Amino acid sequence: xxxxxxxxxxxxxxxxxxxxxxxxxxxxxxxxxxxxxxxxxxxxxxxxxxxxxxxxxxxxxxxxxxxxxxxxxxxxxxxxxxxxxxxxxxxxxxxxxxxxxxxxxxxxxxxxxxxxxxxxxxxxxxxxxxxxxxxxxxxxxxxxxxxxxxxxxxxxxxxxxxxxxxxxxxxxxxxxxxxxxxxxxxxxxxxxxxxxxxx
Amino acid sequence: xxxxxxxxxxxxxxxxxxxxxxxxxxxxxxxxxxxxxxxxxxxxxxxxxxxxxxxxxxxxxxxxxxxxxxxxxxxxxxxxxxxxxxxxxxxxxxxxxxxxxxxxxxxxxxxxxxxxxxxxxxxxxxxxxxxxxxxxxxxxxxxxxxxxxxxxxxxxxxxxxxxxxxxxxxxxxxxxxxxxxxxxxxxxxxxxxxxxxxxxxxxxxxxxxxxxxxxxxxxxxxxxxxxxxxxxxxxxxxxxxxxxxxxxxxxxxxxxxxxxxxxxxxxxxxxxxxxxxxxxxx
Numbered sequence: 001x002x003x004x005x006x007x008x009x010x011x012x013x014x015x016x017x018x019x020x021x022x023x024x025x026x027x028x029x030x031x032x033x034x035x036x037x038x039x040x041x042x043x044x045x046x047x048x049x050x051x052x053x054x055x056x057x058x059x060x061x062x063x064x065x066x067x068x069x070x071x072x073x074x075x076x077x078x079x080x081x082x083x084x085x086x087x088x089x090x091x092x093x094x095x096x097x098x099x100x101x102x103x104x105x106x107x108x109x110x111x112x113x114x115x116x117x118x119x120x121x122x123x124x125x126x127x128x129x130x131x132x133x134x135x136x137x138x139x140x141x142x143x144x145x146x147x148x149x150x151x152x153x154x155x156x157x158x159x160x161x162x163x164x165x166x167x168x169x170x171x172x173x174x175x176x177x178x179x180x181x182x183x184x185x186x187x188x189x190x191x192x193x194x195x196x197x198x199x
Numbered sequence: 200x201x202x203x204x205x206x207x208x209x210x211x212x213x214x215x216x217x218x219x220x221x222x223x224x225x226x227x228x229x230x231x232x233x234x235x236x237x238x239x240x241x242x243x244x245x246x247x248x249x250x251x252x253x254x255x256x257x258x259x260x261x262x263x264x265x266x267x268x269x270x271x272x273x274x275x276x277x278x279x280x281x282x283x284x285x286x287x288x289x290x291x292x293x294x295x296x297x298x299x300x301x302x303x304x305x306x307x308x309x310x311x312x313x314x315x316x317x318x319x320x321x322x323x324x325x326x327x328x329x330x331x332x333x334x335x336x337x338x339x340x341x342x343x344x345x346x347x348x349x350x351x352x353x354x355x356x357x358x359x360x361x362x363x364x365x366x367x368x369x370x371x372x373x374x375x376x377x378x379x380x381x382x383x384x385x386x387x388x389x390x391x392x393x394x395x396x397x398x399x400x401x402x403x404x405x406x407x408x409x410x411x412x413x414x415x416x417x418x419x420x421x422x423x424x425x426x427x428x429x430x431x432x433x434x435x436x437x438x439x440x441x442x443x444x445x446x447x448x449x450x451x452x453x454x455x456x457x458x459x460x461x462x463x464x465x466x467x468x469x470x471x472x473x474x475x476x477x478x479x480x481x
């Protein structure tokens with residue numbers, strides 16, 4: 001007889017149960033779907049792959065050590081909280097200064113859709129990464145949580161400990177500013193009007 | 200509202216539009232505006248470009264071997280608070296022995312007193328943060344619950360509290376395992392840290408739902424499931440009614456541990472289910 005849906009036993013509830021019993025493999029399986037979210041946030045904070053991985057590993061170990069007290073309704077939110085805590089340790093001023101005011105997007109028309117194949121080009125990738133690191137830190141954090149990791153805005157706000165409206169502002173600012181930074185690198189625009197053309 | 204003021208007012212809505220968090224009226228307002236306004240259309244397209252590029256895993260690829268290093272780090276960091284439960288084996292109830300989580304034990308019984316002793320497997324878990332499942336044919340389920348009552352437990356209350364599940368054997372192994380998995384998931388979701396599963400094999404009024412080989416299949420696959428579950432299984436075989444072939448192929452070959460009045464011991468007849476499973480069901 002064919003196996004009966006063994007995948008059922010990989011459900012988050014059961015993995016949580018195994019992890020509660022001290023099964024570190026189960027805990028790793030729980031962490032796995034969120035590695036990208038963890039890594040991208042760590043990367044925009046540290047700006048460097050090795051430091052980013054170190055930060056994620058420290059956060060995951062810390063989460064594991066505190067797993068006995070896990071009682072959250074969302075494992076992802078709970079886990080990302082440890083990364084934010086790690087980030088706060090490395091940045092004495094915290095990671096979320098209010099930096100979302102005073103930005104006006106440039107006026108550009110006929111912005112064409114960028115082919116995703118551009119990311120095959122290491123030079124373009126590096127340019128985009130550098131552009132991301134030029135964003136205010138709060139904006140970077142929301143941008144990668146929302147756009148890199150696909151986490152809903154309300155949850156991004158919860159993870160970062162800010163209001164949802166502030167998270168939305170950060171995201172808007174990040175997307176607009178990154179769009180302009182990309183334009184400055186000559187990527188993806190057909191006609192850029194002079195900078196004073198903002199509305 | 201002037202055109203410029205309208206653009207400024209809609210700017211934050213563009214981002215929310217991308218995130219799908221606008222109501223129908225807001226969506227209509229944005230779509231109508233960007234059709235007419237080249238500037239806002241450009242903002243939206245540009246932001247959509249940014250979101251699409253950011254979503255692409257090639258932008259910030261995860262370092263290779265990330266998961267393996269994480270697991271190694273977790274092992275190195277020592278026991279998490281939760282590990283105390285795992286490293287201390289759990290009481291098995293029938294005897295004073297402790298057994299590891301994941302154990303699958305065979306218990307042969309012949310007399311009512313031996314049956315009553317077998318049901319004691321459930322005692323350490325009842326009313327705690329564990330969940331108990333009893334499984335078998337109608338007569339066995341009734342006898343287990345009566346035994347619990349005589350031991351001072353209230354099966355009906357335990358069922359209502361979500362501490363006890365009674366599963367009737369009525370179908371073939373595949374369906375049965377599905378039902379077991381559902382019961383386990385429900386218990387784990389409710390916060391159970393350990394599942395005690397008491398299976399009963401014996402011939403009651405009704406015949407085996409899918410024959411002897413299906414029982415062997417169920418036993419073999421139950422062992423495989425244990426690798427993935429915080430669970431202990433004790434299978435009680437009524438040697439008065441179970442055929443000799445099932446006692447040998449099921450009772451002896453599919454359980455790594457056995458328990459009797461003298462205690463828990465390794466079962467020398469156990470055959471690794473992964474290696475010999477196909478032979479079992481031929």
